Amino acid sequence: xxxxxxxxxxxxxxxxxxxxxxxxxxxxxxxxxxxxxxxxxxxxxxxxxxxxxxxxxxxxxxxxxxxxxxxxxx
Numbered sequence: 432x433x434x435x436x437x438x439x440x441x442x443x444x445x446x447x448x449x450x451x452x453x454x455x456x457x458x459x460x461x462x463x464x465x466x467x468x469x470x471x472x473x474x475x476x477x478x479x480x481x482x483x484x485x486x487x488x489x490x491x492x493x494x495x496x497x498x499x500x501x502x503x504x505x
Contacts, residue, residue: 476500 439446454465461467476499483489491498 472500472503475503479503 454468458464458467463470476496479499480491480496484491484495
C-alpha cells in the first residue's frame, strides 16, 4: 500500500493534468463553463427540496437540505 501511495505521489502532476483536461473537455462547449459543474447539483437539490417540502408539504426536518446534498452527491 505504501508503494502504491508513493507511486501516486510521484505522478501527481500527471493526475492533475488529466483531471483538469477532462474538466476542460467536458465543459468546453458550455456557456457557463466550470460554473455549471457547481450549478447543476445545486439546481437538482433545489428542485427536490421544492417538490418535497413545498408541493407535498412533507416537513423534511431542519437538516433536510444537508441530507439532500449528501444523498445526491453519492
